[in-house]
Amino acid sequence: MSQHVVVVGRGLAGAIVAWKFAERGCRISWWGDGEPGASRVAAGMYNPVSFRRVVEVWNASAHVANLRSTLQAMEEAFGLQGALMHDVPVVKVFANDAYRQTWNERWATDHGVTQWADRGQSAEVLEITSLNAPHGVGKVHAAGWVDVPALLDAMEAHVAAHHTLVDRAWRVHDGLPDGADVVVDCRGVGAVKELSEVGLKVNPNHGDVLTLSTEAGALQTQGHNVNNGKWLLPMRQQNGRQWWRLGATYSWDRPTPAPHAPAAQALKDHMADAFHEGAGHAWDKAQVEAHQAGLRPASPDRRPMVGPWPGQPEGVLMLNGLGTRGVLVGPAAAEALVNYWLDDAPISPEIRPDRFKSVRTRFPD
Template structure:
């Protein structure tokens, strides 16, 4: 089999890069062994404001300009609703936080996203005496439905190989690479935290950051938007909600923990007046980088090998931008933004 690209991994980064290839009518196959769960268990929120400090997410508008049309196209391709628009309400805990909200709102990069008036809470089950600040142009992508639907699409088109990729079997042959009976021009590794086992790119400073999330049921909550206050609660259906997330740099297993569940419930009970019923408790390892920027680029020696990784907790927003940048770098020789290029290491 001869293709233009082999893609290794099918989380948010892998799907975003496959979409670049599909739209450019490139031939490609995908290896996916489902060993990494970060994209699968992610709540999928996209939010252009860092609500802990009231600062802009790095290149937020640029990321949204690329990501939202991609998800809209995927909805049409897969016949699924994936993008659920909603506001994200920051619960303000004091007059000082109210003042900080108004100060931040006046910054040019934040003004499009932060509503100028505070919202008075009218939900009897939410404790928010100092009101809510509304972040606009936010929402949730159903990452589980996206990954499941995209897998089915690739299987139908005979482009998905549900198998582990053995790096030792990859051979360099002039301007091509070969793997078993597949010949390709390029290999793009989108392995998430699995990159730690990749002998070509494990020199990069990828760190694992475990995140745990709950799916809960809260009768009569009737919440249509997300609320953030230490943790977020975000609608998943009319009665079910996501609660997340924890951050743990020391445990790099996909096993949910009692400690993580207790932390989420403790922070939730600060502003939720009714105890939830827990329907599901999941965990995944986010691939993070010390400087909080993705890892994008080509191997310094093996020029046909490329990496797309390090999306952290904001993969829904940043993966489409990073995938487009890598594709344009490979195919059109467009320079990478130095902040995401692996040459910085």
């Protein structure tokens, strides 16, 4: 008999966990409370390079590989080939010569980051004519974005057709639902209070993001995502206009998913610096089509929390703490959880909830 898995939370974490259990032949009930969550506003970008120190992000190779194979399988199953995952390279605009030097030194030492990126160069060499980048740019070729809202819609339709979609809330005190072999808590910031009671901190991190449109061809980035501390992601052309997403803000002291009105102008002003004077005029005329915001579920060490729910009976599991990089981290984290439950495979101590001393002191075993 196949196992019956209840997955709670209809965001990215829940979608990937449900997908991975279903791939292994389990029956899925996917529960949600109807609230939109962070995943509905996420830009969905993935990038194996951390720009702060010019290093690979944690577990980059394994995470990129898992993301690619997972999204390919989902696209095929949903008949959405090429529609969910988009390869879009990033150009990092160097702030000064010291940063360019740090970037280029990675090639002298054959650093792991060099497999994902190119040496510093001028924007003109890449034929990006709109940028004001006197110190040059660094290109990350192995980056892109996932259309997370489209993925969620497709997964909901798939579960409604082949499994069970349930509009219902759950709290950890509800325990294992009747008839379920296992329940996986993927409630993001919806679980914050209950997690804090067992010594686990998921901090809500508020982020604003804009959707903009400009006249097609008015800004020339040659299909690159431009990063100057904020990012400008080209999405699609429609009715003679280029659509972009611009983001994001990061705030620890705004515990609400409501858009913060001043953030819109602040994001536009920041990105204006990336363009030279001529392009700046086109940028000023960009239309704001939408301003959205959400709360990222962030863990203190920026790694997900994957495994048994502390203090709960066997069969109550969690995947939380996807933070700012849920797209890159989520598929591998979900797979670790599924392999733990179905195959008894150990979960890496790097991601188990009991890696935090605050949990181990409450639950010593």
